[in-house]
Amino acid sequence: MPLPFQQIWNPEGAVTIVTGASSGIGFELTRLLVDAGAHVIAVARREERLAELAAATSDPMRVHSIVGDVTDASTREKAMAAADSLRDGGLDLLVNNAGVGAIGPFADASPDRMRRVMEVNFFAPVDWTRDALPRLRQVAQSGERSVICNIGSVLGHRAVPDKSEYCASKFALHGWNDSLRAELVSDGIGVTLVSPSTTRSEFFDSLVETDPDQKSKSIGSWPPRRVAQATLMAIKRGRSEVILSLGGKALVYADRVAPPVMNGLLAKRGR
Template sequence: MARRQLRDLRAIVTGASSGIGRELTLQLIAAGAKVIATARREDRLQDLASAAAAPERLIVIAGDVCDAELRTQLVQTAAEKFGGLDLLINNAGIGALGPFADGSPERLRKVMEVNFFAPVELTREALPLLRQGNQPAICNVSSILAHRAVPAKSEYCASKFAIHGFSDALRAELTSDGIDVILVSPSTTESEFSSAVIEKSGRQPAKGKGAMTSAAVARAAIKAVQTGKHEVILSLGGKGLVWLDRLAPTLSDWLVARFGFDR
């Protein structure tokens, strides 16, 4: 597969104020890319700009990715300031913890808005510009839970399964345009994700064992962008879970029901 150059690559990264998105931005800038980085917390985006190896190649725009005007602004800024767009990384995400029965329609809608509708609509907005880009790509940061769902994270799993299905369909649709659609599925990662969950109620899920660093996840995602690899499952445990679920779904169901809750 063609190797994509990072030097002068024009990118948008969502969820850039912490964790994986911050690392993606720093690593892309260090490799010579130009990045528009977005998230809601403006002070964190300013920190990011201070930490970037070449701040002149970074534009930060604060806003909520669920806001259609912000999404339009991101794409327009890429057109005006970079003269185009080669890479969209949909990374912003949130979680909620607790059994579905203890949740609410609002919790479900919020998780789906941030993790599914917002990245899908940003993709729609960016497609015309991406079509004119150099070796364009869309990279969706999903989760191992897009492949095997677990209890007490039903809304999150549903949102990540949805982005997985969307990515597979879009990849096929965009093959003739030469646009890669890359799905990156991390397992537990050190970031602010657990502290930022929008709700914790009722019985809690089992805690993941071991965690990758956000920097390692970002490195793997960027490698997939460079090589055009379409699907990346990052941890050995994650790969094991996916294969177990494919080969022995009944056993997999039993195991997550038995061990999926905190005890």
């Protein structure tokens, strides 16, 4: 008999929440989910961008916009209430996607930079998941698979200089994600960690407390649509973890094989 988390997850008629849906990966994932027949409770702060998102889908009636900050409890409460009205207390999928970055040395940053990045990238997914769990469990108990998908980063597997806050937040997300997965297996709730590499989104336009001259270094980049397609595939197939892009895989696997070599390669010199 297949284990519950091995069933294919079916988006047709599903009630889903996507945080950070107003641009980039969340925007494209919402479009894909709606095309596949799901309802999406789309969460972000920019109302006009959520309206554009709805208009860009194949069925705007399936996009249920919640305008607000993911770190505010009231935003979460509105999203959960929307899910309750759509599926009578059940939720098929939560995607913790909203995220922010910051670039620059730890020593030069204010304490607020770390707190802000951790609030959005780590504590918000934790809080959203806590509230979503009874709803996800209700679906799982009815024999269907429900899923939590956390959008991490390759920098949640291998840390690099000048992104200490971001790396810390994505490592925290990764560790929590893996514990959660092990805890929820017997409940039939899947937990998927997607770790993109550099993505050509608006991410680098809204960095927290970052000098505009700071540039992010990366090898290659993917468009958000491609990341969203890989994410939906991982959710459907019940993958526990996917690391995206050749450059991303190279970074993560080289670090697993030879961490001291990577430490040497990534160390900042000649300051």
